[in-house]
Amino acid sequence: MIEVRQLQKSFGSLDVLKQITFDVTPGEVVAVIGPSGSGKSTMLRSLVHLEEVTGGSISICGKMLVENGSYTSSTAIREITSTMGMVFQHFNLFPHLSVRDNLELAPRTLKRESVQQITAKSRELLAKVGLADKADVYPSTLSGGQKQRVAIARAMMLSPDILLFDEPTSALDPELTGEVLRVIRQLAEENMTMIIVTHEMSFARDVADRVFFMDNGEIAESGTPDEIFGNPKLERTRTFLMRE
Ligand SMILES: Nc1ncnc2c1ncn2[C@@H]1O[C@H](COP(=O)(O)OP(=O)(O)OP(=O)(O)O)[C@@H](O)[C@H]1O
Numbered sequence: 001m002i003e004v005r006q007l008q009k010s011f012g013s014l015d016v017l018k019q020i021t022f023d024v025t026p027g028e029v030v031a032v033i034g035p036s037g038s039g040k041s042t043m044l045r046s047l048v049h050l051e052e053v054t055g056g057s058i059s060i061c062g063k064m065l066v067e068n069g070s071y072t073s074s075t076a077i078r079e080i081t082s083t084m085g086m087v088f089q090h091f092n093l094f095p096h097l098s099v100r101d102n103l104e105l106a107p108r109t110l111k112r113e114s115v116q117q118i119t120a121k122s123r124e125l126l127a128k129v130g131l132a133d134k135a136d137v138y139p140s141t142l143s144g145g146q147k148q149r150v151a152i153a154r155a156m157m158l159s160p161d162i163l164l165f166d167e168p169t170s171a172l173d174p175e176l177t178g179e180v181l182r183v184i185r186q187l188a189e190e191n192m193t194m195i196i197v198t199h200e201m202s203f204a205r206d207v208a209d210r211v212f213f214m215d216n217g218e219i220a221e222s223g224t225p226d227e228i229f230g231n232p233k234l235e236r237t238r239t240f241l242m243r244e
Helices: 040-047 074-081 099-110 115-128 144-156 174-189 201-207 225-229 235-243
Strands: 002-011 014-024 029-033 055-060 063-067 084-087 162-166 193-197 210-215 218-223
Touching: 002 040, 014 040, 014 055, 014 218, 029 040, 029 201, 040 055, 040 162, 040 193, 063 074, 084 144, 099 115, 099 144, 115 144, 144 162, 144 174, 174 193, 174 201, 201 225, 210 225, 210 235, 218 225, 218 235, 225 235
Parallel strands: 029 193, 029 210, 084 162, 162 193
Antiparallel strands: 002 014, 002 055, 055 063, 210 218
């Protein structure tokens, strides 16, 4: 479903991703952990073309986004990236739009579905994240946890095959993380394919099928949660977890 080969990204002389290779299969939940600056966000953002990589290949659902550092056409890039939804640490909701309009803007622009279908879907997704009564309010009136649940509902509006989360709870007060993690957990139970960059170790251990430990631009260690969290021989992961 996602095939990444020898992905490289440099900012000037700084090598942020160093020949990263991995696959994600349909329905799999991958948690990405690792120290600050190890390249987790850059890796995630590369998958949706928010960063242009400097080398390597990314294939999404059998379609090449970038092959040996050369990107496909801009039309194909749009088509491929529209199969993925992304949720950011700081929600990135449009402040001047109501909750409902935040959800409906992209699908209305794309015009793949009728207005009625789009309205029905936004209503259904808001109910799914427990915010059916917030359709007409503006983001500024919501708590952080509510904003993030709106962002998740918005990311689902185009019926993505894959959801990507970049530290979805890092900007939240501790008492608000639970409501967001519950929504992500429910998506995992529904077999949504997801990559989640997170500092929530117990959540990663619980929900992920596989864990990538990134360090210094590489996937230094990867395995099932038990292999990653329960193996005292994984020295780099161990040192990181002691510090967390
Ligand atoms: N636009 C940019 N220009 C220059 N350097 C950048 C840029 N974006 C990221 N970097 C650098 O790339 C490295 C990796 O950053 P990235 O945000 O991917 O790490 P991260 O593992 O997600 O960290 P964190 O957990 O703090 O979010 C860091 O050294 C960062 O300073």
